Amino acid sequence: MARAEIVVDLGAIRDNVAALRARVDRSLMAVVKADGYGHGLVPSARAALDGGADMLGVAVLEEALALRAAGITAPVLAWLAVPGEELTDAVRKDVDISVNAPWAVTELRAAARAAGRPAAVHLKVDSGLSRGGATMEDWPQLVAAVLAGATAGELRPAAVWSHFAYADAPGHPTVAHQRKLFTEAADWAETQGLTGVIRHLANSAATLTSPEAWLDLVRPGVACYGLDPHGGDPAEYGLRPAMTVRAQVALVKRVPAGSGVSYGHEYTTTRPTGLALVPIGYAEGIPRNATNVGPVQVAGQRRRISGRVCMDQFVVDVGDDAVHPGDEVVLWGPGTAGEPTAQDWADAVGTIHYELVTRVGGRLTRRYVG
Numbered sequence: 001m002a003r004a005e006i007v008v009d010l011g012a013i014r015d016n017v018a019a020l021r022a023r024v025d026r027s028l029m030a031v032v033k034a035d036g037y038g039h040g041l042v043p044s045a046r047a048a049l050d051g052g053a054d055m056l057g058v059a060v061l062e063e064a065l066a067l068r069a070a071g072i073t074a075p076v077l078a079w080l081a082v083p084g085e086e087l088t089d090a091v092r093k094d095v096d097i098s099v100n101a102p103w104a105v106t107e108l109r110a111a112a113r114a115a116g117r118p119a120a121v122h123l124k125v126d127s128g129l130s131r132g133g134a135t136m137e138d139w140p141q142l143v144a145a146v147l148a149g150a151t152a153g154e155l156r157p158a159a160v161w162s163h164f165a166y167a168d169a170p171g172h173p174t175v176a177h178q179r180k181l182f183t184e185a186a187d188w189a190e191t192q193g194l195t196g197v198i199r200h201l202a203n204s205a206a207t208l209t210s211p212e213a214w215l216d217l218v219r220p221g222v223a224c225y226g227l228d229p230h231g232g233d234p235a236e237y238g239l240r241p242a243m244t245v246r247a248q249v250a251l252v253k254r255v256p257a258g259s260g261v262s263y264g265h266e267y268t269t270t271r272p273t274g275l276a277l278v279p280i281g282y283a284e285g286i287p288r289n290a291t292n293v294g295p296v297q298v299a300g301q302r303r304r305i306s307g308r309v310c311m312d313q314f315v316v317d318v319g320d321d322a323v324h325p326g327d328e329v330v331l332w333g334p335g336t337a338g339e340p341t342a343q344d345w346a347d348a349v350g351t352i353h354y355e356l357v358t359r360v361g362g363r364l365t366r367r368y369v370g
Helices: 010-024 033-037 041-050 061-069 088-092 102-115 139-151 173-191 204-209 342-349 353-359
Strands: 004-009 027-031 055-058 076-078 095-099 119-124 155-161 198-202 243-248 251-255 273-278 295-298 301-304 314-319 328-332 365-369
Touching (some): 004 010, 010 041, 010 365, 027 041, 033 041, 033 353, 041 055, 041 061, 055 061, 061 076, 061 088, 061 095, 088 095, 088 102, 095 102, 095 155, 102 119, 102 139, 102 155, 119 139, 139 173, 173 198, 295 314, 301 314, 342 353
Parallel strands (some): 004 365, 076 095, 095 119, 119 155
Antiparallel strands (some): 251 273
């Protein structure tokens, strides 16, 4: 047993993607950015493809090229680049690339000429998130630039797409408003000659709850890893969490009542008790603000972190229970054995499970099962 590890159930990822694919009856892009949401880029991608994913989505070009280097030939979209990035290798290796401004079109056309082949391009419109994508005012200029590249034989328009701001609140008025603006932008682009392209809009939340947003392709991310983007029970959608974070107890000792625990003595024992030392901390991505609130399962019992989370370790008050060095500590997992889930942690520390699963790492090893 490792000192501390992330256990990833690839069978869960495969089954989650299969469940999503069956739910929507559409083409599906499994998003594997951010090292597969902390689950491992290449193994997660392969599991998703085994589950029926038609395409993979990543944020940055390095992720797309890592998939190609691993021998993955499935279609891949990369959507986040800055001026001056090297695009030629990605074009040469058949990576679809998103553009949201004319400068990006200019650089992609140059890369296509250098690669000796047209670049597949997805045009992103900002339908209300005010993040990536061309605004409705700038959309005509972006469409014109891509059409010029297509006429020159340097670009192959593949898709028009956008991203929701509030899909995790299905009744929010922005959801319908964004769908309307996106449809207007895509329809207008079609009148200008941008024909034969697919449309995609639905993230995990919309994939689960907004059939009207499924269009030609859905692109779930966090749901592929068995987490509910709405913060509820993923089992309601036939999903199961794929990640377990666990460690071994490194030390158990008795201390008297009134003992201050960890830096700053933010926890003080109220009786003679046992303290268990767990050898992971914020260097492994455990939130420092889990001090006194982070839920853990130690030797099969739910408890809370006692005192401040340190760089390399934290302490748990285990009372008079029989806890021994080497006993298992589970920070989060699927919850099927009473252990906390990533959602429990998110609730405890005031964040979202997306952040937790993507931030853990550091000196944790990763082990694959399933």
